[in-house]
Amino acid sequence: MRSVALMFAVVAGLLILAGYFIPPLRGIQSILLNWAIIIAGAATIVGVLNLILVHGSRIHNREKGGAYSAIVLVFLFAAFVFGLILGPDHPQMRRLINAVIVPAESSLMALLAVSLIYGCIRLLRRRANLMSTVFLATAVLMLVASATLPFGEVGVLNGFVRPWFQHVLALGGARGLLIGVALGTLVTGLRVLVGADRPFEGG
Amino acid sequence: MDLLGVGIAVLSALLLVVLGRIRRASAARLRLIPGLTRLYRAFGLSVEDGTRLLVALGGQSLLTRNGSSALAGLGLLREVSQKASVSDRPPLAVAGESALALLAQDTLHAGYRAIGAAEFYQPVTGRLAGLTPFSAAAATMPMLDDEQVSVAALIGHFGVEAALLADAAERSNVLLIGATGDPAAQSVLYATAAESLIGEELFAAPAYFANRPMPAASLAVQDILRWVIIVGLLLGAVLKVSGSI
Numbered sequence: 001m002r003s004v005a006l007m008f009a010v011v012a013g014l015l016i017l018a019g020y021f022i023p024p025l026r027g028i029q030s031i032l033l034n035w036a037i038i039i040a041g042a043a044t045i046v047g048v049l050n051l052i053l054v055h056g057s058r059i060h061n062r063e064k065g066g067a068y069s070a071i072v073l074v075f076l077f078a079a080f081v082f083g084l085i086l087g088p089d090h091p092q093m094r095r096l097i098n099a100v101i102v103p104a105e106s107s108l109m110a111l112l113a114v115s116l117i118y119g120c121i122r123l124l125r126r127r128a129n130l131m132s133t134v135f136l137a138t139a140v141l142m143l144v145a146s147a148t149l150p151f152g153e154v155g156v157l158n159g160f161v162r163p164w165f166q167h168v169l170a171l172g173g174a175r176g177l178l179i180g181v182a183l184g185t186l187v188t189g190l191r192v193l194v195g196a197d198r199p200f201e202g203g
Numbered sequence: 204m205d206l207l208g209v210g211i212a213v214l215s216a217l218l219l220v221v222l223g224r225i226r227r228a229s230a231a232r233l234r235l236i237p238g239l240t241r242l243y244r245a246f247g248l249s250v251e252d253g254t255r256l257l258v259a260l261g262g263q264s265l266l267t268r269n270g271s272s273a274l275a276g277l278g279l280l281r282e283v284s285q286k287a288s289v290s291d292r293p294p295l296a297v298a299g300e301s302a303l304a305l306l307a308q309d310t311l312h313a314g315y316r317a318i319g320a321a322e323f324y325q326p327v328t329g330r331l332a333g334l335t336p337f338s339a340a341a342a343t344m345p346m347l348d349d350e351q352v353s354v355a356a357l358i359g360h361f362g363v364e365a366a367l368l369a370d371a372a373e374r375s376n377v378l379l380i381g382a383t384g385d386p387a388a389q390s391v392l393y394a395t396a397a398e399s400l401i402g403e404e405l406f407a408a409p410a411y412f413a414n415r416p417m418p419a420a421s422l423a424v425q426d427i428l429r430w431v432i433i434v435g436l437l438l439g440a441v442l443k444v445s446g447s448i
Contacts, residue, residue: 021205021208021212033266037266040301040302043305045301047304047305047334050329050331051330051331054327054330101338104338105337105338112363115370115395116366118370119391120394122395126397135393135394139394178386179429180402180429181272181384184272184275185271187425188406188421189271190219191417192274194220196417197278197417197421199280199281
């Protein structure tokens with residue numbers, strides 16, 4: 001049974017890959033991808049059930065932070081019930097999202113700025129080497145070149161240094177990293193596709 | 204038909220199969236990556252002192268372009284789950300996407316099955332942390348303290364929110380090793396994490412933990428393809444300068 005499932009997975013994977021290179025196969029590729037999207041949607045329900053199981057067991061076992069788990073579950077059920085009754089596009093549902101999720105995520109984003117400054121300060125204590133010094137010096141230079149200074153812009157920083165760092169050094173480095181990641185993606189994908197290595201399967 | 208694309212895909216697949224067979228016959232020699240060496244040592248220590256390893260897989264669906272980095276995370280998870288399943292505190296896996304969370308559970312389960320200890324598997328060790336990057340990070344942060352985690356590996360697609368996890372790890376005295384496919388998040392992790400993996404190093408993680416030929420063979424294929432691209436770029440530059448193209 002497992003080999004039949006594996007065969008279906010490999011054939012579907014190969015058809016999707018071939019669809020990118022062979023135009024007549026794009027129709028089949030689109031159908032298979034739509035099926036995958038529907039299955040991923042169903043996985044969301046299972047994921048939410050997992051969330052309930054994890055937080056439910058924390059409350060049941062009276063673990064540390066169990067009260068927060070209870071709050072999560074209460075708000076999860078409340079949002080679910082409101083969503084069922086009102087529908088996801090109802091103004092009150094949107095208000096609920098805008099009043100809770102957006103401010104909470106914005107606060108985390110603000111916290112991130114502080115975390116990054118603190119992280120940069122710690123960097124030299126943790127890894128005091130040439131690369132860390134260059135990293136920090138570049139970050140400071142780019143901040144100074146981008147910021148509005150009390151005495152106005154520094155022409156050479158804003159007009160030459162910043163664009164050169166951004167469009168030559170940073171872009172070149174990022175392209176190198178992305179080529180490496182793309183190669184890793186290709187080979188890892190092929191490894192899974194040909195059935196040579198499937199971490200989530202076996203025994 | 205895109206012949207170049209087909210050619211690269213077929214060449215990669217052939218190299219993978221051939222090198223996989225060659226590696227089966229001889230032990231793989233891997234170059235030193237400090238972050239992975241430290242992760243391997245810290246993982247061994249965590250098993251010995253009864254603390255946990257947490258593997259965070261990011262929040263990108265495998266159906267998207269950036270989702271493949273999570274496959275490297277799943278590969279690592281499989282290896283650590285096999286090695287530490289019967290320890291006092293088995294590894295935890297968290298994901299910010301439902302299908303990925305299910306795969307994480309399957310991967311953990313497969314690790315238990317592989318060592319004949321399927322009955323010890325606990326479904327709550329594979330978790331959906333949240334459905335947005337920041338909510339997943341916010342849900343993962345308290346786990347570092349509450350679940351007695353001593354080592355955390357972020358291997359998947361993360362954005363700048365990874366800095367929050369690195370900060371929380373520092374405060375909880377957890378060794379955090381970060382690897383992501385996103386260049387902006389890589390720089391953030393370089394500044395904030397105890398160790399970070401740069402570029403394609405994230406795909407090397409399973410090979411450092413596995414004693415199987417395929418992960419090592421895939422690294423060799425990556426190296427060969429990288430040299431092909433370097434030669435192609437240099438050749439293109441020479442032809443451009445000489446006015447041939």
